[in-house]
């Protein structure tokens with residue numbers, strides 16, 4: 001059933017649902033469009049409507065081949081809608097779900113496109129704040145590039161910021177998707193352009209490995225890993241590509257590359273990556289302890305019996321609001337206190353394993369561990385003391401854990 005959106009657009013059929021609303025295939029005066037109709041509770045929030053109108057110029061001004069263009073903003077009665085360029089294809093999450101992981105050349109081609117789009121946005125003073133595979137669309141009608149990849153376009157610009165009004169999310173709450181959140185956001189700092197680089201590097205890691213570097217288990221545990229843990233190398237990854245990933249996943253925002261540099265460095269590597277097959281990596285266990293599983297429970301709704309399990313620690317975007325889709329992947333939870341973050345001293349070591357390597361926690365692994373524990377009890381006690389010492393040092397020097405090469409300090413676009 002068709003419905004009118006303002007006086008110029010008609011929505012024909014639902015393309016998909018996200019946590020902020022529903023995306024429709026529609027028609028406007030200049031042809032087909034995608035219309036994101038925001039949720040009713042968001043559309044009836046006068047403060048949000050005001051910000052929506054204020055952001056109009058920044059959102060409409062972003063014109064780049066790797067950014068989904070926002071063509072119009074409609075405020076009409078109870079409707080609040082973003083009219084966007086229609087991308088005929090799929091989103092990167094759907095492709096990843098289908099293929100599990102991408103060959104390095106294809107992964108790098110997709111991420112280089114997105115980095116180009118981010119470079120344009122950052123130059124215009126816009127920070128995305130929610131870069132993740134769900135927000136990367138693949139244009140199946142566009143030309144096929146390196147690794148057989150279609151052009152990638154970043155969408156949902158400005159939506160996280162619009163929703164993040166002081167009234168909706170108290171200053172102590174975090175808006176975003178746990179697996180892709182930069183450590184400085186977890187620590188309560190304002191999001192600058194470098195948060196998008198961290199999130200995009202997380203996407204690259206995920207495309208290569210099939211899982212994110214710090215994901216798994218309770219969202220609180222995920223947030224803590226971003227701050228306290230160092231990314232563990234992926235077996236078989238070409239060294240230059242790994243170095244780039246490490247730099248963009250640096251804890252210190254100033255150590256990360258800028259979007260334009262990242263795009264250029266990725267494209268430089270494309271010829272060497274041609275023909276390399278997907279990495280053979282098995283997903284590590286979440287490693288979540290009992291304490292981590294209960295971390296932050298007061299703020300995070302848990303799935304009750306009979307409910308569909310949430311993906312990747314997803315919780316509702318706004319506390320108390322029922323997400324209108326099972327694809328809700330945002331979190332809104334309190335910023336952990338410093339002592340809670342330091343609780344990661346033990347580490348949760350989600351080291352990826354080469355395919356076929358025995359999974360910690362398997363029956364055989366456990367039996368072996370018990371036997372070894374009996375024999376080496378005395379030695380283990382000594383080692384434990386040493387490990388705790390090193391863990392404690394890591395937790396208190398997380399910034400220092402990443403290289404900060406001389407001359408890489410730079411200014412980033414302020415949040416507009």
Ligand SMILES: Nc1ncnc2c1ncn2[C@@H]1O[C@H](COP(=O)(O)OP(=O)(O)OP(=O)(O)O)[C@@H](O)[C@H]1O
Nearest residue numbers: 016017018019020023034084085086087091134329
């Ligand atoms: N411009 C567009 N053209 C074509 N399809 C689109 C467009 N924008 C979004 N979609 C599709 O609509 C669906 C919902 O998108 P939406 O941005 O609302 O949610 P999401 O990004 O998946 O999740 P969330 O908003 O919770 O982060 C997605 O599956 C996406 O593929």
